[in-house]
Amino acid sequence: MSDTPEADTEAEVVPHKWYEDVQALILGTLLLSFGVILYSEAMLITGGVAGTSLLVEFGTSLTFGPVFFVLNLPFFALSILRMGWGFTLRTFASVALVSAQTRLLPLWVDFSFLAPAFAAVAGAAMMGVGLVVLLRHRAGIGGVTILSQFLQDRGIIRAGLFQLIVDLIILVIALFMLPLKLVALSIVGAFVLNLTVAINHRPGRYRGMS
Template identity: 45%
Template structure:
């Protein structure tokens, strides 16, 4: 491990006890709130037959193609990323991310049994669903967790090179959305792109380590 690797890893480890450190209760609340918001956003996108970027986008593509629930697919897709998360981000980050992905997967599968949308315009779903997912991811990021997959890479690259996590995620999302041209209509893709932009602008504008220092 290089000096830069050690510095990046140390940035993601809890700092010494002090007024800026998140307590265990803070982290639990953050993981629950972030997962709940993200799951609700996923349900809105799914109800409108929209797509997304990142591993969630891959999950949506397989969900529509195979007819399998989004939750199990999303959970399975993220499994290979936990090794990378452990090696690069540490055990605490990996465990929190695993919990967040599991909660989001379970909640996104259960929520449609309790809520429904008689009418949901795709553009409205993209705007509000994207905002919910972005806000959920923001809560998870601020508690040293993510929704796995490309989010892990985005966080690592931000801490390693100073690249904005939201902008990095946007590049990954663009690649996934490009693949959606083979399975979706132009209207669906247009709304999906808007939703992905909302997600990543929410992160790019609000996730700033130089402004938010609590961990």
């Protein structure tokens, strides 16, 4: 492999084939879904629309999958405006797959015992890796990330600050619904998830694109 700048520039962009995108959507959403199942079984929360959907599941008779899908619907219009049709369609497919898989996985996997601490770390790591897989194929799981970028583009509020506010609101609500120990483990999980994404999804480290 050449060390010249010209060679590095030529190697920067390696377009994904359509079947590579399909494989990534299936694998990424499967990891995300299994992480969500661990959180659901252990009654832990995460941020964004997924965390909101878990709180709805814990507080009502509704299940995560349908709630997650419906809550994401309003954000797809913003996604089209900001991210384009390609990203939006892949994200819609990701949301639909996560919604379906979180409904089906409990039919195939049963836990006789699940330590909440293990669920917090392992579930967060799975969700983080799944998200990295999706991001590298220009897909996401919709929701607050899209809205935060839209608001930042309009000069209303910084994206990171808006996401932090949303996650803090979810955390405060969780304090009234869940034991303090589970909320604390959820915070640990949030750290693991974000660390996983930060380490494995850095600009310049991956040259594929869709």
